[in-house]
Amino acid sequence: MTAETPIKIGNIVDVEITGLQKYGAFVKFGKSRGLIHISEVQSGYIADIHEVIETGQIKRAQIIDIDDYTGKISLSLRTLEKQPQSHHIQRKFHFNNPNNKIGFQPFKDNLSDWTNEQMAYLKKVKSEQL
Numbered sequence: 001m002t003a004e005t006p007i008k009i010g011n012i013v014d015v016e017i018t019g020l021q022k023y024g025a026f027v028k029f030g031k032s033r034g035l036i037h038i039s040e041v042q043s044g045y046i047a048d049i050h051e052v053i054e055t056g057q058i059k060r061a062q063i064i065d066i067d068d069y070t071g072k073i074s075l076s077l078r079t080l081e082k083q084p085q086s087h088h089i090q091r092k093f094h095f096n097n098p099n100n101k102i103g104f105q106p107f108k109d110n111l112s113d114w115t116n117e118q119m120a121y122l123k124k125v126k127s128e129q130l
Helices: 087-096 104-129
Strands: 012-021 024-029 032-037 058-066 073-076
Touching: 012 032, 024 058
Parallel strands: 032 073
Antiparallel strands: 012 024, 012 058, 024 032, 058 073
16 A cells, blocks of 8 residues: 555555554554554454564554544454454354353352342441441
8 A cells, every 4th residue: 555545444554563552452554553453463362462463563454444533543454364253253152161251150150149248248237336
Protein backbone atom coordinates (compact mmCIF):
# COMPACT_ATOMS: atom_id res chain seq x y z
CA MET A 1 0.00 0.00 0.00
CA THR A 2 1.48 3.35 -1.02
CA ALA A 3 1.09 6.69 0.70
CA GLU A 4 -1.54 7.76 -1.86
CA THR A 5 -3.68 4.66 -1.45
CA PRO A 6 -6.72 5.41 0.72
CA ILE A 7 -7.16 3.27 3.82
CA LYS A 8 -10.05 0.85 3.30
CA ILE A 9 -11.42 -2.18 5.07
CA GLY A 10 -9.83 -5.26 3.53
CA ASN A 11 -6.50 -3.62 2.71
CA ILE A 12 -3.42 -5.61 3.65
CA VAL A 13 -0.62 -3.50 5.10
CA ASP A 14 2.78 -3.97 6.72
CA VAL A 15 2.61 -2.70 10.30
CA GLU A 16 5.18 -2.08 13.01
CA ILE A 17 4.24 -3.15 16.52
CA THR A 18 4.74 0.00 18.61
CA GLY A 19 3.25 -1.07 21.94
CA LEU A 20 1.67 -3.99 23.74
CA GLN A 21 -1.10 -4.09 26.30
CA LYS A 22 -2.89 -7.11 27.73
CA TYR A 23 -5.81 -6.41 25.37
CA GLY A 24 -3.85 -5.97 22.13
CA ALA A 25 -1.04 -4.46 20.11
CA PHE A 26 -0.71 -0.86 18.97
CA VAL A 27 0.68 -0.54 15.46
CA LYS A 28 1.70 2.08 12.94
CA PHE A 29 1.74 1.91 9.18
CA GLY A 30 2.61 4.89 7.02
CA LYS A 31 1.11 7.93 8.74
CA SER A 32 -1.64 5.87 10.34
CA ARG A 33 -1.94 4.09 13.66
CA GLY A 34 -4.23 1.30 14.75
CA LEU A 35 -4.89 -1.54 17.15
CA ILE A 36 -4.80 -5.30 16.76
CA HIS A 37 -7.08 -6.67 19.47
CA ILE A 38 -5.69 -9.77 21.23
CA SER A 39 -8.50 -11.86 19.68
CA GLU A 40 -7.20 -10.86 16.23
CA VAL A 41 -3.52 -11.74 16.81
CA GLN A 42 -3.94 -15.43 16.01
CA SER A 43 -6.51 -18.20 16.07
CA GLY A 44 -6.90 -19.82 19.44
CA TYR A 45 -6.57 -18.56 22.97
CA ILE A 46 -3.70 -16.25 23.93
CA ALA A 47 -3.01 -15.98 27.65
CA ASP A 48 -0.18 -13.45 27.31
CA ILE A 49 0.24 -11.36 24.18
CA HIS A 50 3.91 -10.80 25.06
CA GLU A 51 4.59 -14.48 24.33
CA VAL A 52 3.27 -14.16 20.77
CA ILE A 53 4.52 -10.81 19.42
CA GLU A 54 7.09 -8.19 20.40
CA THR A 55 7.42 -4.43 20.12
CA GLY A 56 9.38 -3.47 17.00
CA GLN A 57 8.28 -6.44 14.90
CA ILE A 58 7.01 -5.86 11.38
CA LYS A 59 3.90 -7.89 10.55
CA ARG A 60 1.49 -8.11 7.65
CA ALA A 61 -2.04 -7.26 8.81
CA GLN A 62 -5.46 -6.69 7.33
CA ILE A 63 -7.66 -3.69 8.08
CA ILE A 64 -10.93 -5.06 9.45
CA ASP A 65 -12.69 -1.95 10.71
CA ILE A 66 -12.50 1.84 10.56
CA ASP A 67 -14.62 3.80 12.99
CA ASP A 68 -16.18 6.60 10.91
CA TYR A 69 -16.72 8.78 13.98
CA THR A 70 -13.36 8.47 15.76
CA GLY A 71 -11.19 7.36 12.85
CA LYS A 72 -9.84 4.40 14.90
CA ILE A 73 -8.47 1.59 12.76
CA SER A 74 -8.76 -2.08 13.77
CA LEU A 75 -6.48 -4.62 12.17
CA SER A 76 -6.09 -8.40 12.22
CA LEU A 77 -3.25 -10.86 11.82
CA ARG A 78 -5.63 -13.79 12.26
CA THR A 79 -7.55 -13.13 9.03
CA LEU A 80 -4.35 -13.69 7.05
CA GLU A 81 -3.74 -17.18 8.47
CA LYS A 82 -4.11 -20.04 5.97
CA GLN A 83 -7.02 -21.50 7.97
CA PRO A 84 -8.21 -18.94 10.51
CA GLN A 85 -10.62 -20.22 13.13
CA SER A 86 -13.72 -18.25 13.87
CA HIS A 87 -14.36 -16.91 17.34
CA HIS A 88 -17.30 -19.31 17.57
CA ILE A 89 -14.99 -22.32 17.35
CA GLN A 90 -12.78 -20.83 20.06
CA ARG A 91 -15.78 -20.14 22.31
CA LYS A 92 -17.19 -23.63 21.75
CA PHE A 93 -13.87 -25.18 22.79
CA HIS A 94 -13.54 -22.89 25.79
CA PHE A 95 -17.08 -23.38 27.08
CA ASN A 96 -17.11 -27.14 26.50
CA ASN A 97 -13.82 -27.66 28.35
CA PRO A 98 -14.72 -29.17 31.75
CA ASN A 99 -11.53 -27.78 33.31
CA ASN A 100 -12.64 -24.17 32.75
CA LYS A 101 -14.40 -22.64 35.74
CA ILE A 102 -16.70 -20.36 33.75
CA GLY A 103 -20.38 -19.69 33.36
CA PHE A 104 -23.08 -20.33 35.93
CA GLN A 105 -21.98 -23.80 37.02
CA PRO A 106 -19.18 -22.59 39.37
CA PHE A 107 -21.61 -20.03 40.77
CA LYS A 108 -24.23 -22.74 41.37
CA ASP A 109 -21.63 -25.06 42.93
CA ASN A 110 -20.53 -22.39 45.42
CA LEU A 111 -23.84 -20.66 46.11
CA SER A 112 -24.81 -22.72 49.16
CA ASP A 113 -21.37 -22.21 50.76
CA TRP A 114 -21.51 -18.47 50.12
CA THR A 115 -25.05 -18.29 51.49
CA ASN A 116 -24.05 -20.15 54.66
CA GLU A 117 -21.03 -17.85 55.14
CA GLN A 118 -23.18 -14.75 54.68
CA MET A 119 -25.85 -16.01 57.10
CA ALA A 120 -23.21 -16.78 59.73
CA TYR A 121 -21.74 -13.30 59.27
CA LEU A 122 -25.15 -11.63 59.59
CA LYS A 123 -25.93 -13.61 62.77
CA LYS A 124 -22.58 -12.50 64.23
CA VAL A 125 -23.23 -8.84 63.35
CA LYS A 126 -26.75 -9.00 64.78
CA SER A 127 -25.55 -10.57 68.06
CA GLU A 128 -22.84 -7.88 68.43
CA GLN A 129 -25.48 -5.15 68.03
CA LEU A 130 -27.60 -6.53 70.91
